[in-house]
Amino acid sequence: MAITGTTVIDATGASPLRNVTVLVRGDRVEAIGSSREVRVPSDANVIDGRGKFVVPGFIDSHVHGSGQEEIDPPLFLANGVTTVRDMNGQSLLYQWRDRVAARTLFGPRYVVASSIIDGNPTPLAEGVPSIEVADAAEGRAAVRRAVAEGADFIKVYVRLKPDAYHAIADECRRLGVTFAGHTPDAVPLVEASAAGQRSFEHVYTNWFDTSSAENEIRRRLAKVSIKRGEYNKWFTETHPLEVLAARTFDPARAKKVFRRLVADGSHQVPTLVQHRVFDLPDSITVHDDRLRYLPVATRESWQMQLEQVYLAGRTQKDVAEHRELYRARAHWISAAHRAGVAVLAGTDTGTPYVYPGFSLHDELQNLVSNAGFSPMKALQAATSVPARFLGLHGVGVVRHGAIADLAILDADPLADIRNTQRVHAVVTRGALITADRREHMLRDIEAAATGGTLAARLAGCACTPVLQHA
Numbered sequence: 001m002a003i004t005g006t007t008v009i010d011a012t013g014a015s016p017l018r019n020v021t022v023l024v025r026g027d028r029v030e031a032i033g034s035s036r037e038v039r040v041p042s043d044a045n046v047i048d049g050r051g052k053f054v055v056p057g058f059i060d061s062h063v064h065g066s067g068q069e070e071i072d073p074p075l076f077l078a079n080g081v082t083t084v085r086d087m088n089g090q091s092l093l094y095q096w097r098d099r100v101a102a103r104t105l106f107g108p109r110y111v112v113a114s115s116i117i118d119g120n121p122t123p124l125a126e127g128v129p130s131i132e133v134a135d136a137a138e139g140r141a142a143v144r145r146a147v148a149e150g151a152d153f154i155k156v157y158v159r160l161k162p163d164a165y166h167a168i169a170d171e172c173r174r175l176g177v178t179f180a181g182h183t184p185d186a187v188p189l190v191e192a193s194a195a196g197q198r199s200f201e202h203v204y205t206n207w208f209d210t211s212s213a214e215n216e217i218r219r220r221l222a223k224v225s226i227k228r229g230e231y232n233k234w235f236t237e238t239h240p241l242e243v244l245a246a247r248t249f250d251p252a253r254a255k256k257v258f259r260r261l262v263a264d265g266s267h268q269v270p271t272l273v274q275h276r277v278f279d280l281p282d283s284i285t286v287h288d289d290r291l292r293y294l295p296v297a298t299r300e301s302w303q304m305q306l307e308q309v310y311l312a313g314r315t316q317k318d319v320a321e322h323r324e325l326y327r328a329r330a331h332w333i334s335a336a337h338r339a340g341v342a343v344l345a346g347t348d349t350g351t352p353y354v355y356p357g358f359s360l361h362d363e364l365q366n367l368v369s370n371a372g373f374s375p376m377k378a379l380q381a382a383t384s385v386p387a388r389f390l391g392l393h394g395v396g397v398v399r400h401g402a403i404a405d406l407a408i409l410d411a412d413p414l415a416d417i418r419n420t421q422r423v424h425a426v427v428t429r430g431a432l433i434t435a436d437r438r439e440h441m442l443r444d445i446e447a448a449a450t451g452g453t454l455a456a457r458l459a460g461c462a463c464t465p466v467l468q469h470a
Contacts, residue, residue, distance in 0.1 A: 001023070001024040001025075001044060001045045001046075001047065001427070001430070001432055002021055002022070002023050002024070002038075002040040002041075002044045002045070002046050002047065003021065003022040003024075003047045003049040003052070003054060003406075003408065004021045004035070004040065004046060004047070004048060004049050004050075005019055005020075005021070005035075005048065005049050005050040006019075006020060006021075006022060006049025006050070006052045006053070006054050006408075007019070007020070007049075007052070007053045007054065007412070008020055008022060008032060008053075008054045008055075008398050009053060009054070009055045009379070009398070009413065009414060010056070010397050010398040010399055011055060011056050011376075011379055011380050011383040011384040011396060011397050011398065012384060012397055012399075013376060013380070016053075016414070017032065019034065020032055020033055020034060020038075021033060021034070021035055021037075021038040021040060021049075022049070022054055022398070022406070023038050023040065023044070024404045024406075024427065024430055025430075026404075026430050027403060027404055027429040027430035028394075028401060028402065028403065028404055028430070029398060029399065029400060029401065029402045029403075029404050030400070031400060032398070032399065032400060045432065047408070047425065047432070047434075049408065051410070052408050052409065052410065052424060053408070053409040053410075053411065053412050053413065053419075054398060054406055054407070054408055054409075055379065055383065055398065055406070055407050055409060055413060055420075056383040056384065056387075056395070056396050056397055056398055056402075056405060056406065056407070057080060057081070057082030057083065057108075057383075057395075057405030057406055057407055057426065057427070057428060058079070058080050058081045058082065058083075058345075058360055058382045058383060058407060058420070059081070059082070059083040059084070059085070059344075059345070059382055059383060059386040059387060059390075059395075059396060060076070060081050060083075060084045060085070060345065060346060060347055060349065060357075060360045060382070061084075061085045061199070061269050061344035061345060061346035061382075061386045061389075062085060062087055062201055062269050062271055062344075062346025062347060062348050062349075063084045063085065063086050063087065063088075063346070063347060063348070063349040063350060063356070064086065064087055064088040064348065064349060064350030064351065065086050065088050065090075065092070065093045065096070065350065066298065066350055066356075067090075067092055068295070068298075068448075069096070069105070070444075070445065070448035070449075071293065071294065071295070071356065071445055071448060071449060072107070072356045073096065073100070073105060073106065073107025073108065074106065074107065074441050074444070074445055075293055075355075075356040075357045075358075075445055076107065076108045076356050076357045077106070077107060077108060077357075077426055077428055077433060077441070078357060078423070078426070078433070078438050078441050078442055078445070079356075079357025079358055079360065079361065079423060080357075080407030080409075080420070080423045080426050081108055081356075081357045081360055082108050082109060082405040082407075082426070082428045082429075083108050083109040083110075083111070083386075083387075083390075083392065083395060083405070084108050084109070084110055084111070085111045085112075085113075085346070085386070085390065086110055086111070086112045086113060087113045087155055087181075087201070088112075088113070088129065088350065089112055089113040089114045089115045089116070089129055089146070089149075089151050089155060090115065090129045091149070091150075093110065093112045094112055094149070094150040094151075096110055097109075097110035097111070097112050097152075106431075108428070109392070109395075109405075109429075111152045111153070111390050111392075112150075112151065112152050113151060113152070113153055113154070113155040113180070113181075114131075114142075114143075114146030114147075114149070114151035114153070114154045114155050115129035115130055115131050115146060115149075115151075115155075116128065116129065116130040116131070116155050116156075116157045116181070117130070117131050117133060117139065117142045117143070117146070117154060117155065117156055117157065117160070117168060118130055118131070118132055118133070118156075118157035118158065118159050118160060119132065119133065119134070119157075119158075119159030119160045119161055119164065119184070120132035120133060120134040120138075120159075121159070121226065121227055121228035122157065122159055122228060123158070123159065123226045123227075123228070123229065123230050123231045123233070123234040124157070124228075124229070124231060125229050125231060126229065130157070131145070131146070133160070133164050133168075134161075134164070135161075135163060135164055135167075136163045136164055136166070136167035137167070138164065139160075139163075139164035139165070139167040139168040139171070140167050140168070140170075140171040142168070143168055143171040143172055143175065143177070143179075144171065144175070147175055147177055151177075153177060153178045153179060153180055154168065154172055154177060154178070154179035154180070154181075155179070155180060155181040156168060156179055156180070156181040156182065156184065156197065157181055157182050157184070158182045158183075158184055158185050158204075158205070158234065159184065159185060159226060160184040160186070160187070161184075161186055162184075162186050162187055165184055165186075165187050165192075165195070166195060169195040169196050169197070172196065173196060178196075178198050179196065179197055179198070180197060180198055180199040180200075180201070181197070181199075181200075181201055182200070182201055182202065182204065182205070183197075183200055183204070183205050183206050185205060185221050185222075185224065185238075186221075186222070188208070188209050188214075188218075189205075189206050189208070189209040189257060189261075190209055190257055190260045190261075193260055193261050193264045193266040194260070194264060196264075197266065198264075198265065198266055198267060198389070199266070199267040199268070199269055199344060199389070200266065200267070200268050200269065201269045201271065201346070201348075202269070202270070202271050202274070202275065202348070203270065203275065203329045203332060203333070204238065204242065205221075205238065205241075205242075206268070206332075207242075207245045207246070207249070207328075207329075207332050208221070208241070208245050209253070209257045210245070210249055210250060210253050210254040210257050210332070211244065211245040211248040211249060211250060211253070212248045212249075212250040212253065213244055213245070213248040214245075214253075216244070217241050217244055217245060220241060221238070221241055224237045224238065231309055232308070232309050232310070232312050232313070235310065236313060239318065239321070242325055243321050243324070243325065246324065246325055246328035246329075246332075247328075249328070249331075249332065249335075251335070254332075254335055254336075254339070255339065258335070258336050258339035258340070258341050259339065261336070261341045262339065262340045262341055262342075265342075266341070266342075267341070267342045267343065267344050267385075267389055268333065268336055268341050268342070268343050268344070269343075269344045269345075269346040270329070270333045270343065270345075270346070270363075270366075270367070270371070271346050271347060271348045271363070272326075272329065272330060272333065272363060272366040272367070272370060272371065273347050273348070273354055273359050273362045273363045273366055274347060274348035274351055274354050275325075275326060275329050276326060276366065277306070277351070277352060277353050277354060278310050278311075278322070279322040279323065279325050279326035279329070280322065280323060280326055281306065281310075281311060284306075284353050288353070290355045290358050292446050292449065292450075293355070293356075293442070293445050293446055293449055294355075294449055295449045295450075296450075302352035302353060303352070305351070305352050306352040306353070310352070327370075330366070330370035330371045331371075333367075333371045334370075334371040334372040334373075337371065337372070337373060337377070338372075342385055342389070343367070343373075343377075343381045343385070344381060344385060344386045344389060345360060345363050345364060345367065345378070345381040345382035345386070346363070347359040347360050347362075347363050358421075360382060361418070361420050361421040363382075364378045364379070364381075364382060364417050364420055365417055365418055367381060367417075368417045375413055375414045375415075375416070375417040376414060378417050379413055379414075379417070379420070383396040383397070384396040384397050403429060404427050404429060404430040405427065405428055405429060406426070406427040407420075407423055407426055407427075408423070408424045408425040408426065408427070409422050409423060409424060410422040410423075410424045423438070425438065426438065
């Protein structure tokens with residue numbers, strides 16, 4: 001396959017290569033160069049790349065699989081997302097990962113977490129894959145169990161006690177497996193980073209370390225009592241602490257915290273697109289055209305979750321504070337990024353009004369418009385940076401010998417990051433999804449979402465109506 005006369009943005013930070021040919025053989029990029037430098041074989045499939053921009057296939061570093069095979073995998077690919085890190089560890093997703101690798105399922109490359117390892121009790125609802133641990137011994141056993149079940153990495157959560165958390169960290173080191181997730185309420189961000197946690201999801205409690213009122217915040221946080229399934233209560237109880245953290249952001253403390261994260265090689269996953277939904281629910285478009293790609297059961301579940309789990313009991317004062325929090329979250333991410341903290345673009349896809357594939361492009365726009373990233377830095381947060389983080393050699397860049405995961409865009413993303421949405425065609429491990437095939441895929445996804453077979457199956461599926469966010 002040859003993409004001729006195109007512009008390549010390789011995501012290394014280098015200047016674009018203009019009017020070049022990208023030659024793909026099998027699943028690899030064989031050559032990139034001018035028409036004089038790259039000979040196109042007579043039997044090659046030639047794609048006219050004039051006016052197009054070739055970038056690496058995108059990586060969404062925080063998703064939650066819905067279990068809908070006819071929806072999620074093709075919708076990611078149709079949006080140029082060729083790799084996802086799924087935080088919803090369960091056997092079905094391990095099967096998807098293995099089937100994609102074996103080329104028996106057409107979808108993005110999957111890197112899949114363990115079931116969530118949390119303290120006992122966890123605020124998560126019944127049906128969300130989780131393991132509750134009360135002490136160090138149970139924490140170690142949970143890591144061994146998760147690795148045996150096929151997890152690519154371990155996911156930790158908010159209610160872990162320090163002894164269990166540090167036992168999990170030590171067991172991960174012993175077994176040579178990474179761990180990531182939320183920052184537990186009882187473990188400061190810098191302590192978690194020093195313990196080896198390599199990615200921190202969302203903002204939430206992360207910014208407590210950068211507050212001049214940290215001691216007060218942690219005293220109050222230690223008094224929070226949560227029963228199993230009281231997810232809304234966790235949000236309600238931590239909300240005033242987030243407001244206090246946002247209002248007492250201390251640049252000097254932040255500088256030390258961010259320096260620690262950089263030294264440890266830790267990463268931040270902002271998920272501003274998810275925070276935007278929960279902090280600014282008025283920004284949701286209830287008639288969003290993208291809803292047509294999701295079954296009615298999913299749409300109804302999203303509305304229920306938003307109203308009953310996240311927005312229940314929210315006062316007008318809370319509404320104003322959440323608007324303030326969203327701006328502060330973006331500012332905190334901006335400060336971390338300027339200090340050199342590595343950022344991974346992730347969406348929390350699977351939570352209300354965060355869409356497979358589509359929402360990664362929204363997140364890139366958030367990083368540029370709200371957090372001050374340059375378009376190149378935002379692009380790297382969804383390509384080369386997560387590829388290195390995940391240990392995916394040859395992924396996340398466009399260069400000789402790289403895996404042929406490519407998005408072919410109709411406009412320049414460095415001129416306007418919103419142009420990443422203008423996906424013309426996609427290449428996934430050397431397989432071309434032409435513009436026509438992409439349109440067929442989207443029509444098939446829409447038909448599957450409205451078809452009787454999928455709807456009937458989802459009616460009895462535990463994965464859809466329960467809380468997916470984690």
